[in-house]
Amino acid sequence: MADYSRKQEALDYHAKPKPGKLAISVTKPFTTYEELSLAYTPGVAEPVKAIRDDPEAAFRYTSKGNLVAVISNGTAVLGLGDTGALASKPVMEGKAVLFKKFADVNVFDIEVDADNPKDFIDTVVRIAPTFGGINLEDIAAPHCFEIEKTLIERLDIPVFHDDQHGTAIIVAAGLINALELQGKKLADAKIVCMGAGAAGVASMNLLLEMGAQLENVFMCDRKGVIHSERDDLSEQKAQFATKTDLRSVDDAMKQADVFIGLSGPDTVSKEQIGMMPARPVVFALSNPTPEITPEDAQSVRDDLIMATGRSDYPNQVNNVLGFPYIFRGALDVRARRINMTMCVAAARAMGELARQPVPNSVLEAHSQDAMSFGPDYIIPSPFDPRLIDFIPPAVAQAAIATGVARTEYPSHYPQPVVEPKQG
Structure with missing residues (x-):
């Protein structure tokens, strides 16, 4: 009964009093004939000509500069898999709400009925002039890698696949802090990553950029450790093919200072957590059911620091951050x-x-x-x-x-709290 009630509550939330979670509001006065003439013809011709002569003027005269497209083809929606483009719309609308609520960024959610990467890419390229940025969402691997890479090359606005890099950024932030509390350094830490999909690959790449060592990273898939003697690796997996004698997850866990799970529910045992060296860090991020629950992990270790993707446990790795x-x-x-x-x-x-x-x-x-x-x-x-x-x-x-900004540091910003490192 409780499950039914929660399901109905979610459906009612999305249906009432008006369907959906988004609306468009008018941002200029629009109550007189004079204002009508400015908003539309003939007044609108002036910004049209200005943009025709200088495309950068679009940032001054239109909403482009604060407008992001949240785009999906619905091939990897939450934990539901390939739902199709239309069924991804509630998630994309939800993403839009978070953009607006937390950072006052306007969003159009766009659901593209295109399983073929080329068709998807072509669609996004053609609509890109509307936007100041593109947030790709819920696109299955390996197509998501090709799509993002190609769009970055073809467009002159930010393209960001949140399932890859958003997750990676929060993982990196939390891991640096956890390792410090455990008296360990990223450069020395041996890291097991369970899951070689979009989030796993991006997370490991970011950690390498921040100081982790490739020889200390052991990525695992369904066949065990990804090592240099395997001949069944995709381009994304191959970059993590370490020269090692380790083959099974058990082998890797015995050396792991860090476990990062970006795979599926209940894929790690209490015994494997018990194998880890002293003061481990465990990020079990499969959602809603983690690779191992905090209760199970803590039943065999009292010296670990743990994070999950859930809000009902401490240390939630949440992309909205x-x-x-x-x-x-x-x-x-x-x-x-x-x-x-x-x-x-x-x-x-x-x-x-x-x-x-x-x-x-x-x-x-x-x-x-x-x-x-x-x-x-x-x-x-x-x-x-x-x-x-x-x-x-x-x-x-x-x-x-890094030379990718078109303008100077905004005068209304506070001074940066953290000095970014090059690279």
């Missing part, structure tokens, strides 16, 4: 792309925020009397109002430093 603020920073300097340096800057800023005193508004949101940086608080809360002050400035500064 990232994408609204990353795009905010990118849009505010009219960035041509979101590059690795910008991702590193976002991760470092996010990690730094978790170390700051927690404001009362966050305590109230979590119904807690006290929260502070430590084993149960390595990642900021999504309700921390300071995310907008930490992440966009760091991203904007990194965009400027």
Whole structure:
């Protein structure tokens, strides 16, 4: 009965009082004939001519500069798989709500009925002039890699696949903090990544950029450790084919300072967690059912730090911590792309925020009397109002430093909290 009630509550939320979660509002006065003549003909001809003569004028005279397209073909929707484009629309609308709520970024959600990567890419390229950025969402691997890479090459606005890089940024932020609390360094840590899909590949690439060593990264798929003697590897998996004698997940876990799960439910046992060296870090991020529950992991280890993708446990790896603020920073300097340096800057800023005193508004949101940086608080809360002050400035500064920004550092921004590193 409880499951039915929750299901009906979700359906009613989306259906009433009006279907969907989005609407469009008018941003200019529009009550007189004079205002009509300015909004449409003949007045609208003036910005048209200005943009015809200088495409950059679109950022001044239209909503382009604060408008992101959230685009999916519905081939990998949440934990539901290939639902088709239309059925992905509630998720894309939800993403739009988060953009607007947390970073005041406007969104058009666009569902593209195209399983073929070329058709999808062609569609996005043709509609791209409308937007200041493209957020790809819920596109299955391996097509998501080709789609993102090609769109980045063909477009001069940021293209960001959140299932890859959004997840990677939050993972990196939390892991840096967790390792410090455990008295370990990223450069020395042996990392097992269960899952070689979009999020796994992007997360490991970002950690390598931030100082992890390739010889210490053991990515695992259904066949075990991805190693250099395997001849069945995709291009994405092959870059993590380590020269090693390790073959099984058990072999790898015996050496792992860090376990990162981006695979599926219940794929790691208590026995495997028990094999890990002292003071391990366990990120079991399959959602809604993690690779191993905190209860099971903590029943065999009292020295671990753990994160999941769920809101009912401490240390939730939640993409809403990232994408609204990353795009905010990118849009505010009219960035041509979101590059690795910008991702590193976002991760470092996010990690730094978790170390700051927690404001009362966050305590109230979590119904807690006290929260502070430590084993149960390595990642900021999504309700921390300071995310907008930490992440966009760091991203904007990194965009400027790497030459992908069209404008200077915004005068209304606070000074960046974290200095981004090059690379």
